[in-house]
Amino acid sequence: GIQVEQSPPDLILQEGANSTLRCNFSDSVNNLQWFHQNPWGQLINLFYIPSGTKQNGRLSATTVATERYSLLYISSSQTTDSGVYFCAVAAAVSGAGSYQLTFGKGTKLSVIP
Amino acid sequence: EAQVTQNPRYLITVTGKKLTVTCSQNMNHEYMSWYRQDPGLGLRQIYYSMNVEVTDKGDVPEGYKVSRKEKRNFPLILESPSPNQTSLYFCASSLFGQGYGYTFGSGTRLTVV
Numbered sequence: 706g707i708q709v710e711q712s713p714p715d716l717i718l719q720e721g722a723n724s725t726l727r728c729n730f731s732d733s734v735n736n737l738q739w740f741h742q743n744p745w746g747q748l749i750n751l752f753y754i755p756s757g758t759k760q761n762g763r764l765s766a767t768t769v770a771t772e773r774y775s776l777l778y779i780s781s782s783q784t785t786d787s788g789v790y791f792c793a794v795a796a797a798v799s800g801a802g803s804y805q806l807t808f809g810k811g812t813k814l815s816v817i818p
Numbered sequence: 819e820a821q822v823t824q825n826p827r828y829l830i831t832v833t834g835k836k837l838t839v840t841c842s843q844n845m846n847h848e849y850m851s852w853y854r855q856d857p858g859l860g861l862r863q864i865y866y867s868m869n870v871e872v873t874d875k876g877d878v879p880e881g882y883k884v885s886r887k888e889k890r891n892f893p894l895i896l897e898s899p900s901p902n903q904t905s906l907y908f909c910a911s912s913l914f915g916q917g918y919g920y921t922f923g924s925g926t927r928l929t930v931v
Contacts, residue, residue, distance in 0.1 A: 709860075735917050736917050746906060746924070747924055748908065750920065798874075803868055803916075804917030806851075808861040810858060810859060
């Protein structure tokens with residue numbers, strides 16, 4: 706199956722700092738998503754980004770599908786950005802007519818005041 | 819409000835005592851799926867369902883059962899829970915299992931002692 710690797714596994718930032726999270730995947734995928742899991746465990750979909758660049762406020766993401774990686778940028782970080790960021794890629798399930806979502810192990814971000 | 823509802827949110831049980839975690843969605847989605855999240859491993863798919871009466875195994879199906887008798891409900895059944903099934907469980911749905919547009923439930927934290 707597809708392998709998804711995220712780096713770094715842990716990141717501690719001072720409030721106001723910028724950061725880049727990386728997601729590498731081992732094979733061609735149909736699409737890619739970034740999720741944020743807040744400290745209460747809730748999973749929030751940040752971006753659906755099979756290719757190109759998208760921005761949403763202080764967050765932006767870029768996927769270069771031909772080189773099999775995606776980057777999530779967080780600018781001017783805030784304490785509310787803390788949590789775990791997951792990259793998930795979707796690939797077709799042979800004969801099933803659906804796509805399986807494979808998650809990376811996540812990057813745990815802690816933003817300190 | 820469009821949502822996926824899981825119950826219970828927290829559950830502590832003993833080894834061998836059958837339990838069911840319920841999942842219900844109100845978006846008329848065809849596709850539903852169960853994941854478990856363990857520290858350092860990300861989310862791994864247990865079972866998924868493309869439609870009523872259609873279910874299939876994910877990456878870690880051992881020790882679990884599911885059923886899809888109605889479109890809106892997708893319960894996860896642990897016939898004989900063991901301590902290695904202690905985990906955080908998420909139910910998710912999407913319109914057609916197209917690999918994006920997932921809505922996740924709030925999670926069920928299960929402890930088997």
